[in-house]
Amino acid sequence: MSTDAAVRSCPVALPTDRTDPFDLPPELAVLRAEAPVTRVELPAGGWAWLVTRHSDVARLLRDERLSADPTRPGFPFVRPGLRAAARAENRAGQFLRMDAPEHTRLRRLLTGDFMLREIRRLEPEITAMVDTLIDGLAGGEADLVSQFAFPLTSQVICRLLGVPYADHEQFQGRSRQLFSRRHSEADTQRFAAQLQAYMGALVDAKAAAEDPGDDLIGRLVRRHLRRGEVDRDEIVGIALLLLVAGHETTANMIGMAVLTLLEHPGQLARLRTDGGLAGAAVEELLRYHTIVHFGVPRVAVEELTVAGQTIRPGEGVLALLAAANRDPAVFADPDAFDIGREARHHLAFGFGAHQCLGQQLARAELRIALLGLLRRLPDLRLAVPARELSYRTDMATYGVHALPVRW
Ligand code: HEM
Incomplete structure (x- = not known):
């Protein structure tokens, strides 16, 4: 049997079990070293080529022979939920899962x-939101995920879009369910x-108003809907994509960032003494956790070869950003958390045409949230040991379900 035939016929299961909440499933380092493009069985059924090296992931995510369109045969689904997202009735405006030219237009x-x-x-407003949320933390004990991270990122995205924050329970609960495996x-x-009905009513109200408002949805209505573009x-699909992508990811990243700093007191002390390190610390936190931990899915539309492996049209590819961001060929001592390293070329926001649109916003929220917490709560510490926390191993974005802290 040729090597190609052997790899194709013997898939392994996609490694998902972590032995340490701060590290990736250990099999991934072995695959990256020995089989950087390997066939894996997916938890939701089917299989895909798992790509684990930084150079291969970056190259593939720029390659137009791969498609992000989940309606194409062979598209790999890590979660059953994505199959529903692929249905025609859910696709309008969802450019995350479209190819050029539609993706480019939207x-x-x-x-x-x-x-x-x-x-x-927006930064002064984000700073004010951070301060108000910290003012509201009372009694010396809180869950930073539900009382700080989620309210902050929801308020920011609501402000940006023009969605009433008073409705946050409706969309926050639904989008959490969308992210669950x-x-x-x-x-x-x-x-x-349900999310579409909620957003549809909001967009209709803005479209009917004489002045649709100077928020993002209002601008889309005024500049593009009224001109027929x-x-x-x-617009409903775009707003939902931003609402869901914009708050869940950043909230989980804030939770993991605080936890990681508290578990690395030396790094935390460096950041406290030199706030100028905050930008570098944010990049390292993004690299270290890469919370889109099941990677990004694509399907080949033409034959291509990567790391000597032929990928045929109709075969799925899972570009594992998390494994790429721990690649020793790019990051020295990659499993160490070091806010002094140069981590900016990490792939936590993806790469290529679909690279995260909200990355500057996410960076600003993370930096302002961390600096605000460190400044205002100098005695911040975990209320339970890190190993007893419940981690989001079952969700599309990694994180902690709750982060009980004291100060
Ligand atoms: C730490 C926080 C965040 C992380 C780790 C993250 C990660 C990612 C990743 C990996 C992708 C690429 C997906 C792919 O290639 O299939 C992506 C795309 C995207 N993200 Fe983010 N994201 C974050 C925050 C945000 C925020 C705050 C927003 C919006 C307000 C946002 C909006 C988007 C959008 C619209 C796309 C699709 C871009 C496209 O297809 O052209 N993200 N994000």
Whole structure:
């Protein structure tokens, strides 16, 4: 049997079990060293080529022979929920899972709103939100996930989009359910429909108003809907994509960032004495955890070869950002957490055409949240040992379900 045939016929299960909450499943380091492109069985059924080296992941995510469109045959689904997201009725505006030219058309409508300059303008408001949330933490004990990280990132994305924060329980609960690997396809479809109905009503109200407002949805209505460049369902889909992608990821990253710093007192002390390290610390935290921990899925539309392995049209690919970000060929001593390292070329926000649109916003939120917590709560410490926390191993984004702290 040729090597190619042997690899194709003997898939291993996608490694998902961690032995340490701060490290990846140990099999991944072995695969990265010995079989950097290998066939794996996926938890939701089917199989894909698992790609684990930084150079291969970066190259593939720029390769137009791979598609992000989940309606194509062979597209790999790590979670059953993604299958529901692939249905035609859920796809309008969801450019994360589209290819050029549709992806380019929709993404271009938003790039101005997410540029560094625009995000800088929001920073004073984010700082005020951080301070108000810290003011509200009473009694010397709190869960930083539910009482700080989620409220902060939801308030920020609501402010940006023009969604009333008073409705946050509706969309926060639904989007949490969308991210869970536990729900069936039918459940996920129901949650998606509820979110669409909620956002549809909001967009309709703005479209009917004489002045749709100077928030992102209002601007899409005024600049693009009224000129016929997008339709109503596309705006609903774009707003939902931003709402869901924008708060869940960053909230989990804030939780993991605080936990990681508290568990590395030497690094925490460095950051406390030199706030100028905050930007580098944020990059290292993003690299170290890479919370989109099951990677990004694609399907080949043409034959291509990577690391000597042929990938045929219709075969799925899972670009494992988390394994790439621990690649010793790129990051010295990659399993060490070191805020002094140069980590900016990490792939935690993906790479290529779909690289995270909200990355400057996420960076600003993380930096402001961390500096605010360190400044205002100098005695911050865990209320339970890190090993007793409940980790989001079952969710599309890694993190902690709760982070009980004292100060
Ligand atoms: C720490 C926080 C975040 C992480 C780790 C993260 C991670 C990612 C990753 C890995 C991708 C690429 C997915 C792929 O290639 O299939 C992505 C895309 C995206 N992210 Fe983020 N993200 C974060 C925060 C945000 C925020 C705050 C927003 C919006 C307000 C956002 C909006 C988006 C959008 C719209 C896309 C799709 C881009 C496209 O397809 O062109 N993300 N994100």
